[in-house]
Amino acid sequence: MTVSGPADGRPLVFAHGFGCDQNMWRMVAPAFAEDHRVVLFDHVGAGNADPSAWRPERYSSLAGYAADVLEILDELDLRDVVFVGHSVSAMIGVLAANSDPARFGALVLVGPSPRYVDDGDYRGGFSDVDIEDLLDSLDSNYLGWSATMAPAIMGNPDRPELGQELTESFCRTDPDIARHFARVTFLSDNRDDLPRVSVPTLVLQCREDVIAARAVGEYVHRNIPGSELVVLDATGHCPNLSAPEETTAAIRAFLPGPGSSLP
Amino acid sequence: MCAAGTGLGDSEESNEDGDPTVRDSRTVFSSLLEDDTEELYDNAPCGYLSTLMDGEIAKVNDTLLGWLGIRREELVGVRRFADLLTGGGKLYHETHYAPMLRMHGQVRELALDLVAADGRRLPVLVTAKVKTGQEGQPLLVRITVFDARERRAYERELLAAKRKAEEERARLERLTGTLQRTLLPDALPVIDGVDLAAHYHVASSDQVGGDFYDVFPLGGDRWGFFLGDVCGKGPEAAVLTSLTRYALRAAAVNDADPVAVLTTLNTVMLHQRRPGAPRFCTVIFGVLEPDRDGLTVTLAGGGHPPPLVLRRDGEVSPLPTPGGQLVGVLPGARFTAATTRLRPGDVLVLYTDGLTEARRADGTMLEEEGLAEAAVAMTGENADGVVGSLVRLLTDWSRSPSDDTAILAIGNPVTAAAALQEAGCST
Amino acid sequence: MLDLTKATDGHVHTIALTGELDHASTPRLHEELARLRLSAGDRLVLDLAELSFCDSSGLTALLAAHEISLGAGAALELATPPALLVRILRTTGLTEVFTVRDADRDRARAEVRSRR
Numbered sequence A: 001m002t003v004s005g006p007a008d009g010r011p012l013v014f015a016h017g018f019g020c021d022q023n024m025w026r027m028v029a030p031a032f033a034e035d036h037r038v039v040l041f042d043h044v045g046a047g048n049a050d051p052s053a054w055r056p057e058r059y060s061s062l063a064g065y066a067a068d069v070l071e072i073l074d075e076l077d078l079r080d081v082v083f084v085g086h087s088v089s090a091m092i093g094v095l096a097a098n099s100d101p102a103r104f105g106a107l108v109l110v111g112p113s114p115r116y117v118d119d120g121d122y123r124g125g126f127s128d129v130d131i132e133d134l135l136d137s138l139d140s141n142y143l144g145w146s147a148t149m150a151p152a153i154m155g156n157p158d159r160p161e162l163g164q165e166l167t168e169s170f171c172r173t174d175p176d177i178a179r180h181f182a183r184v185t186f187l188s189d190n191r192d193d194l195p196r197v198s199v200p201t202l203v204l205q206c207r208e209d210v211i212a213a214r215a216v217g218e219y220v221h222r223n224i225p226g227s228e229l230v231v232l233d234a235t236g237h238c239p240n241l242s243a244p245e246e247t248t249a250a251i252r253a254f255l256p257g258p259g260s261s262l263p
Numbered sequence B: 001m002c003a004a005g006t007g008l009g010d011s012e013e014s015n016e017d018g019d020p021t022v023r024d025s026r027t028v029f030s031s032l033l034e035d036d037t038e039e040l041y042d043n044a045p046c047g048y049l050s051t052l053m054d055g056e057i058a059k060v061n062d063t064l065l066g067w068l069g070i071r072r073e074e075l076v077g078v079r080r081f082a083d084l085l086t087g088g089g090k091l092y093h094e095t096h097y098a099p100m101l102r103m104h105g106q107v108r109e110l111a112l113d114l115v116a117a118d119g120r121r122l123p124v125l126v127t128a129k130v131k132t133g134q135e136g137q138p139l140l141v142r143i144t145v146f147d148a149r150e151r152r153a154y155e156r157e158l159l160a161a162k163r164k165a166e167e168e169r170a171r172l173e174r175l176t177g178t179l180q181r182t183l184l185p186d187a188l189p190v191i192d193g194v195d196l197a198a199h200y201h202v203a204s205s206d207q208v209g210g211d212f213y214d215v216f217p218l219g220g221d222r223w224g225f226f227l228g229d230v231c232g233k234g235p236e237a238a239v240l241t242s243l244t245r246y247a248l249r250a251a252a253v254n255d256a257d258p259v260a261v262l263t264t265l266n267t268v269m270l271h272q273r274r275p276g277a278p279r280f281c282t283v284i285f286g287v288l289e290p291d292r293d294g295l296t297v298t299l300a301g302g303g304h305p306p307p308l309v310l311r312r313d314g315e316v317s318p319l320p321t322p323g324g325q326l327v328g329v330l331p332g333a334r335f336t337a338a339t340t341r342l343r344p345g346d347v348l349v350l351y352t353d354g355l356t357e358a359r360r361a362d363g364t365m366l367e368e369e370g371l372a373e374a375a376v377a378m379t380g381e382n383a384d385g386v387v388g389s390l391v392r393l394l395t396d397w398s399r400s401p402s403d404d405t406a407i408l409a410i411g412n413p414v415t416a417a418a419a420l421q422e423a424g425c426s427t
Numbered sequence C: 001m002l003d004l005t006k007a008t009d010g011h012v013h014t015i016a017l018t019g020e021l022d023h024a025s026t027p028r029l030h031e032e033l034a035r036l037r038l039s040a041g042d043r044l045v046l047d048l049a050e051l052s053f054c055d056s057s058g059l060t061a062l063l064a065a066h067e068i069s070l071g072a073g074a075a076l077e078l079a080t081p082p083a084l085l086v087r088i089l090r091t092t093g094l095t096e097v098f099t100v101r102d103a104d105r106d107r108a109r110a111e112v113r114s115r116r
Helices: A062-075 A088-099 A128-154 A160-168 A175-187 A191-196 A214-223 A244-254 B020-034 B037-043 B062-068 B087-104 B149-182 B234-254 B258-271 B367-378 B383-397 B416-422 C026-035 C056-072 C083-091 C105-115
Strands: A002-004 A010-015 A036-041 A081-086 A104-110 A201-208 A228-235 B047-052 B057-060 B106-115 B121-132 B138-147 B195-201 B211-219 B222-230 B281-291 B294-302 B308-310 B316-318 B336-342 B347-351 B405-411 C002-009 C012-021 C043-054 C075-079 C099-101
Touching: A010 A062, A010 A088, A062 A088, A081 A088, A088 A104, A088 A191, A104 A244, A128 A175, A128 B087, A128 B106, A128 B149, A191 A214, A201 A214, A201 A244, A214 A228, A228 A244, B037 B062, B047 B062, B062 B138, B087 B106, B087 B121, B121 B149, B195 B211, B195 B383, B211 B234, B211 B405, B222 B234, B222 B347, B222 B405, B234 B258, B234 B281, B258 B281, B258 B294, B258 B336, B308 B367, B316 B367, B336 B347, B347 B367, B347 B383, B367 B383, B383 B405, C002 C026, C012 C026, C012 C056, C026 C056, C043 C056, C043 C083, C056 C075
Parallel strands: A010 A036, A010 A081, A081 A104, A104 A201, A201 A228, C012 C043, C043 C075, C075 C099
Antiparallel strands: A002 A036, B047 B057, B047 B138, B106 B121, B121 B138, B195 B405, B211 B222, B222 B281, B281 B294, B294 B336, B308 B316, B308 B347, B347 B405, C002 C012
C-alpha cells in the first residue's frame, strides 16, 4: 500500500484491474497527491501484495476483494472516500460502496463492465469460450513468465539484466492467483448491484474499448441512479496509461474544485 | 509455414555461364544482391506488422498476410492488431499486452493465437517494441510474429506434466497429513480441574514429523500424558511414533507408574531393533491426579529436555529427571521420576527441542536458558495463553521453523472458588 | 555439509568430523562405520572438535559407533565434543554410555593431520 499527499486531503483510493498492479496508476495518481490523500494498493496476488494472504474461499467472488478494500479504508480510518476503480475494480468499488456507503463520497468507474459474458439481450461482448481462451493464454504465458522471471528471482549473477528487469517490472502477478482472479472477474455478474449504488458516480468510458464496449458503459450509466457518463477520446481499455492527461482531467472535473463545498 | 517464401529458394534467375557450380553460386549471389530490404521485409520468414499507438494496423508484410489469408487492404487502416486475436486473446491483449507495452515500451515472446480468414487458429509468439520520437514520445509499434505451433504443443505437454506433478504433490501432502493426524490426538480431552493446550508444527508438509504427544484417561480420575520425539523423519519415524504411542498407552493400563511405563517402552523398542541402525526416542511420561485444591503431577524422563514449571507468582523452574536415558537402545536404561504439585494458576510445559533449537538468522539459538528466561513473562497465563506466547516466541526466533516442534501445556485453572479464597472470603 | 577424515594408526582408528551431522549427512557416517574393521582391543576415536551441528539422526550414528565397537570388543572415544553435543549427551543420559575425552583433542587432531 502506498499513501501520499496531505493527511487532511480528501482520500482518493485508486484500485487496479485484472492483469496489473498499482503501477497502472503511476501516470494519473501523482497529479492528485497535491491536494488529496492518495492511496494506492495491490490486490492480493498482484504486485507486492503478500500472496500467502490468498484463500480460495475468500476470493471465490469479487466480494472478497471488496472486503479487502473496506479493510484498507478501516485501517486508514478514511471517510468521504473517492474510490477510483479500473476495469474489474470498478465493480469491486460498487460492491464495497454498497456494503458500507457511509465510508464513500464518490465512485469513479474507469472502463466498468457488470458482466463480460453475453446473456440474452445483454451484450457483454464475450462468450464462455472466450473466457476459457483467456485462461489458456494465461497458462501459455505463465510458462514464459517462469522462464524469464524465475532466474531473476533466484539470483543469476551472469545475467544481471534479469535482476534489473525484475526490479523495474510492473504488473507482476502470481500465476495461480491470476488464473482464479480471471475466472472470478470475467464470469461475475454484478448487474443487480448497479441500481443500489447511492453515492455520486462517474463512469469513464473510452471511445473504443474491446473489453468494455461503449454500450456496456452506457448500460452502467443507465443503471446507476444519478451517475454521470464521460466518453473519453482515448481508445483501448487502459486510458490511465494511454491517455493519462485526459483521464486526470475528467476525474478533476467530476471532483469539486478547491474552495467549493463537498457534494 | 515459416520457412516458405524466404526469397532465396524462389529465385529462378538464369545465367549463361556453362559451369553449373559457378552458375549456381553466381545465381545465389546475385539474388542476394537483389534481396533488397523491401523484398526481405515482405518475404521474411516471420510476420511483421506496424501499428499506430491505438493498435490500428499501418503496415503488414506478405508473410503474415499469407498466414492469415487476408488481403492487405482488408487490414491496413481498417483493423487493429487485437482484431486478429481470439476472444480470449483480446482480453489478454487489453489486460496484459497493451499495459505492458505502454509501461515497458516492449513485450517479449507473448503466446497468442491469431485467427485466419478461414477461422483457423495460428499459435504464434509475439514480440513488440514501441518506436519513439526524438523527445521519447511513442510513435508506433513494431511487431514480429513467429509461428509457434510446435513450441506451443510442447509447452502444453510441459504444462500438463507440471499440473500432474503438482497434483501428485498435493496427494502426497494429503496422505502425509492423514498419517500425521493418526499419530496425534484429534482433540485434547476435557478434564475437570485440568487446563490443557498443545501446539504442533511439522517443518515439511510432505514428511511425517517425529514429534508426538497425547493425554488419555487411566480410570479413577487419573490421566496419563506423554510428549516426545523419535529420531529421524518420514515413514520410519511414523512407524516408530506409532509403536511408541501404543506401547506407552498399553503399558500405562497395566501399571501407570511412570518409571515402569518407560521401562516397558524401552523393552518393546529393543525387541524391534535392527543391528547397526539404532532407533530411539526421547520422551516424558507422566500421570495427572487432580484433587480439590490442585493437581499432582508425577513424571519420568527418558532422555528428554526437562519440562518447565511456570508458577503463578512468576517463578519459572525446570523439573529435572536426572540421569533419565533415551529410550530404545540401551538394555537396562535408567529412568528417574519427579513429582510436582500444580496449584491454581500454575502451568507445566513440555516441549521438544524444535523450540529450544529455534535459530535466529545470525545462528544464535534460543536454548533452554533463553526459554526459561522468556517464560517468566508468561507466568500467570492459562495453558492456552502460555502455548500462544511460546508459539509467538518460536516464530519471533525463526520465521519458518526448520524443525518439528511439539508443545503441551498442563495447568491447574484458577477457579472462581479459588479466586474467592485467595481474596480472603470463605466459600 | 559434512567432511569425514579417516586415519588408522595400528590399533587406533580415528574419524574426524567437520561440519553438520544431520538427517542428510548421517548416512555417510553410517557407511564409514560399516566399513571399519575393528578388532578386539582396538580404539575407535571420533574427533568431534569441528562438529558444528548434531541432531537426533546424528545421535543414531554415534550410537551405532558405540554398538559396533562394543560388538568388536573395541573401545569408542568421543574426542573434544562441542558444547552442543555435550548438552545433547547430558539431556539424553548418554554421558555415562560414551567415553568422552577432551584431553585427547590435540593428539587426535595431530594423528589425523599426519595421515592426510
